[in-house]
Amino acid sequence: MPKKNAILMLSEMYKQHPKHYVAVDCSIFGYEESELKLLLYPRGFEPSLGKWSLMGGFVQENESMDEAARRVLLQTTGLKDIFLEQGNAFSKPNRDPGARVISMTFVALIRIDIHDKELVRENGAHWWPITKLPSLVFDHEAIVENALALLQQKASIDLIGKELLPEMFTLMQLRNLYEAIFQKSFDPGNFRKKVLSVGILERSNSKNTTESKKGAFYYRFKTSTSDLKSERIVKFP
Amino acid sequence: MPKKNAILMLSEMYKQHPKHYVAVDCSIFGYEESELKLLLYPRGFEPSLGKWSLMGGFVQENESMDEAARRVLLQTTGLKDIFLEQGNAFSKPNRDPGARVISMTFVALIRIDIHDKELVRENGAHWWPITKLPSLVFDHEAIVENALALLQQKASIDLIGKELLPEMFTLMQLRNLYEAIFQKSFDPGNFRKKVLSVGILERSNSKNTTESKKGAFYYRFKTSTSDLKSERIVKFP
DNA sequence: CCAAAAGTGTTGCTTGTACACCCATGT
DNA sequence: ACATGGGTGTACAAGCAACACTTTTGG
Numbered sequence: 037m038p039k040k041n042a043i044l045m046l047s048e049m050y051k052q053h054p055k056h057y058v059a060v061d062c063s064i065f066g067y068e069e070s071e072l073k074l075l076l077y078p079r080g081f082e083p084s085l086g087k088w089s090l091m092g093g094f095v096q097e098n099e100s101m102d103e104a105a106r107r108v109l110l111q112t113t114g115l116k117d118i119f120l121e122q123g124n125a126f127s128k129p130n131r132d133p134g135a136r137v138i139s140m141t142f143v144a145l146i147r148i149d150i151h152d153k154e155l156v157r158e159n160g161a162h163w164w165p166i167t168k169l170p171s172l173v174f175d176h177e178a179i180v181e182n183a184l185a186l187l188q189q190k191a192s193i194d195l196i197g198k199e200l201l202p203e204m205f206t207l208m209q210l211r212n213l214y215e216a217i218f219q220k221s222f223d224p225g226n227f228r229k230k231v232l233s234v235g236i237l238e239r240s241n242s243k244n245t246t247e248s249k250k251g252a253f254y255y256r257f258k259t260s261t262s263d264l265k266s267e268r269i270v271k272f273p
Numbered sequence: 274m275p276k277k278n279a280i281l282m283l284s285e286m287y288k289q290h291p292k293h294y295v296a297v298d299c300s301i302f303g304y305e306e307s308e309l310k311l312l313l314y315p316r317g318f319e320p321s322l323g324k325w326s327l328m329g330g331f332v333q334e335n336e337s338m339d340e341a342a343r344r345v346l347l348q349t350t351g352l353k354d355i356f357l358e359q360g361n362a363f364s365k366p367n368r369d370p371g372a373r374v375i376s377m378t379f380v381a382l383i384r385i386d387i388h389d390k391e392l393v394r395e396n397g398a399h400w401w402p403i404t405k406l407p408s409l410v411f412d413h414e415a416i417v418e419n420a421l422a423l424l425q426q427k428a429s430i431d432l433i434g435k436e437l438l439p440e441m442f443t444l445m446q447l448r449n450l451y452e453a454i455f456q457k458s459f460d461p462g463n464f465r466k467k468v469l470s471v472g473i474l475e476r477s478n479s480k481n482t483t484e485s486k487k488g489a490f491y492y493r494f495k496t497s498t499s500d501l502k503s504e505r506i507v508k509f510p
Numbered sequence: 511c512c513a514a515a516a517g518t519g520t521t522g523c524t525t526g527t528a529c530a531c532c533c534a535t536g537t
Numbered sequence: 538a539c540a541t542g543g544g545t546g547t548a549c550a551a552g553c554a555a556c557a558c559t560t561t562t563g564g
Contacts, residue, residue, distance in 0.1 A: 050372045053331035055292035058375055094290035097373065101364040122361055125377055127338040135287045136334065138295055140362050208515075226554065228517075233552095248515040249562040445542075463527065465544075485542040486535040516560075526551080533543075 057137045060105040061092035061176070063123070063183035064113065066148035066163060067200040072216040073148070073163040074180065075113070075156065076170070084173040090180070091161070092139070105142040112159065114152025119145040119199040121190070124182050131175050143183045143190075145199035167219070191217050195234050197257070204254040206244050207231065294374045297342045298329035298413070300360070300420035301350065303385035303400060304437040309453040310385070310400040311417065312350070312393065313407070321410040327417070328398070329376070342379040349396065351389025356382040356436040358427070361419050368412050380420045380427075382436035404456070428454050432471050434494070441491035443481050444468065 064075040076088040093108040095101055102120065110116050123141035131137070148163070156163075164170065166184065169177075190196060197210050211227045231237060238258050243251040301312040313325040330345040332338055339357065347353050360378035368374070385400070393400075401407060403421065406414075427433060434447050448464045468474060475495050480488035 050294055050331075050374075053294060054334050056295050056332065057287055057290060058293050058295060094287075095293065095364070095375070097291050098366055100366065101362055101375065124359055125338055125362060127332070127377075129335055129337065137287075138332070138338065140364075206516095223554070223556085224515080225517075225519090225556085230553085245562090249564085250514085250516050250560070251562080252516060443543090460527070460529085461542080462529085462544075462546090467526085482535090486537085487533070487541080487543050488535080489543060511564105512562105513564090514562095517558105518560100519558080520556085522553100522555090524551100524553080527549085529547085529549105531544100531546075533545100535539105535541095537538105537540090 057135060058095040058101070059092050059137050059139045060095060060101055060108060060142055061090045061126075061139050061179055062105055062108055062142045062144050063090060063180055064109070064144045064146060065166075065183075065187060065200070066146055066151070067213050067216065068148045068163065070212045070216060071165040071167070072213075073165050074169065075161055076164050076172070077159060077161045079173055080160075087173045088162075088164070088170045088176075089173045090141075090176050095140075101140045102142075105140075105144070109144055109146075112155065112161070113146055114155050115146055115150070119196075121186065123179070123186050126175055126179060128175070133174075139179075141179045141183065143186050145187075145196070147200060147202065149202050166216075188217060195231060195236060204240060204242070204256050206247065206252040206254060208247065208252060210255070294372060295332040295338070296329050296374050296376045297332060297338055297345060297379055298327045298363075298376050298416055299342055299345055299357075299379045299381050300327060300417055301346070301381045301383060302403075302420075302424060302437070303383050303388070304450050304453065305385045305400065307449045307453060308402040308404070309450075310402050311406065312398055313401050313409070314396060314398045316410055317397075324410045325399075325401070325407045325413075326410045327413050332377075338377045339379075342377075342381070346381055346383075349392065349398070350383055351392050352383055352387070356433075358423065360416070360423050363412055363416060365412070370411075376416075378416050378420065380423050382424075382433065384437060384439065386439050403453075425454060432468055432473060441477060441479070441493050443484065443489040443491060445484065445489060447492070 066073050066075065075091065077091050079085060079087050079089050091108055091112045093104060093111075095104045099107065102122070105120055106116065106118075109118060109120070121143045123143055125138065125140050127138045129136055131139070166180075169180065171177075172180065191214065197205070197213055200213060201209060207228050208224070210231060211222055211224060214227070215221050236258050237255045240254040240256060242254050244254055245251040303310050303312065312328065314328055316322060316324050316326050328345055328349045330341060330348075332341045336344065339359075342357055343353065343355075346355060346357070358380045360380055362375065362377050364375045366373055368376070403417075406417065408414075409417065428451065434442070434450055437450060438446060444465050445461070447468060448459055448461060451464070452458050473495050474492045477491040477493060479491050481491055482488040
């Protein structure tokens with residue numbers, strides 16, 4: 037790499053390398069009926085007809101991958117300003133039989149109750165409980181596995197729920213969400229104490245009386261500007 | 274997305290999208306003289322002449338990004354079978370002024386004592402202590418920040434050192450490594466008890482007598498086939 | 511009255527942390 | 538002899554898990 041060739045290299049160095057299709061694939065999670073669900077799209081053509089697929093899209097010239105993911109999310113759920121986090125990249129040369137596509141994966145959390153259900157229906161999409169996922173195209177099953185692991189890690193460090201639950205929720209609903217994410221049950225008393233100790237929930241005055249005889253207070257996430265305190269919610273054994 | 278167009282789409286859908294240069298950029302960490310160091314390469318041409326850069330390379334047709342990173346690592350350090358982990362992707366359209374390049378970042382840990390020093394010298398590369406890094410090209414400073422955070426997270430969950438220390442090491446050397454990674458000091462007694470409790474170190478018969486009068490036993494990592502026990506080494510306050 | 515969830519309290523165990531303390535030895 | 542790191546022990550606090558217990562109210 038002698039310096040005299042430097043100027044030449046600057047302009048020429050890129051051209052000798054191949055370009056690739058770059059896609060984003062989004063694992064879109066929602067929570068409904070005490071179940072964690074994943075939004076999937078039917079594949080209407082061969083190969084892999086009848087299988088289901090994550091929603092994805094190709095990265096365009098003028099956008100970053102994050103922006104591409106947000107665009108895809110907006111186009112498919114009608115939502116913007118949602119929770120979005122990078123997962124792993126999947127880049128085996130032959131992972132997509134149609135062409136060489138390098139895929140960056142994202143985990144998105146949305147509130148099922150406020151997304152655009154029309155848009156979803158139009159596309160033939162369907163919310164699948166993560167306990168009963170269908171067969172997926174390509175390596176999308178590995179992608180989902182990775183996404184779930186990321187979600188669990190996230191949920192074990194931060195208190196999530198703002199992104200998945202309605203504005204107001206009971207502590208039982210929050211616990212059920214965590215039980216859906218981790219596929220295990222938590223002691224109601226201990227869970228309550230733990231999440232309240234984090235200090236980012238505030239109790240409202242109203243009660244939910246539909247899910248218990250006694251009635252449970254609704255809580256909401258504080259509109260806290262200054263927390264960022266990273267607490268450990270779930271302890272792995 | 275009507276189904277009758279499906280076959281057309283399958284063959285045509287890719288072509289309407291742009292292709293991109295895809296690179297891998299590696300944050301190569303080593304440990305030497307009680308300091309965590311990063312391997313950087315001088316940029317010999319404008320723009321950004323005189324700045325330093327992470328080692329990287331372009332993803333080729335026949336390789337995954339992981340394989341590309343391993344190729345780069347082999348070419349620059351002479352090492353294979355090294356610790357390598359995906360970091361975040363960096364994909365802002367204008368991050369590289371030369372061309373639109375989407376970059377996947379990797380964190381690599383190598384043992385400084387066994388890498389090919391000749392190869393490194395040939396390339397003009399230099400090991401920089403992470404406490405005194407020079408100015409870096411493009412967004413490489415953000416990449417390094419991300420890599421360091423990843424390394425810290427990794428080191429706080431798993432006991433690392435196999436990848437950075439020589440075959441045999443004293444517990445003080447291991448502690449110094451952790452102090453270099455986290456830039457804080459640990460209580461010698463507590464650190465010792467903690468790392469030994471994980472159970473993946475075994476004591477050798479020989480002692481190091483150069484760094485203390487009494488002499489400290491050398492330890493090594495067990496060639497354990499069956500651990501995978503994810504312990505928390507460092508507790509964040 | 512009873513079942514079921516809400517909510518609080520108690521206890522024991524594990525873990526981290528801050529130390530004190532002795533040991534061995536090169537200078 | 539003494540300073541330095543090696544190595545062990547102790548005492549306290551924090552956090553968690555298990556579980557008992559009381560409250561409330563619809564059926």
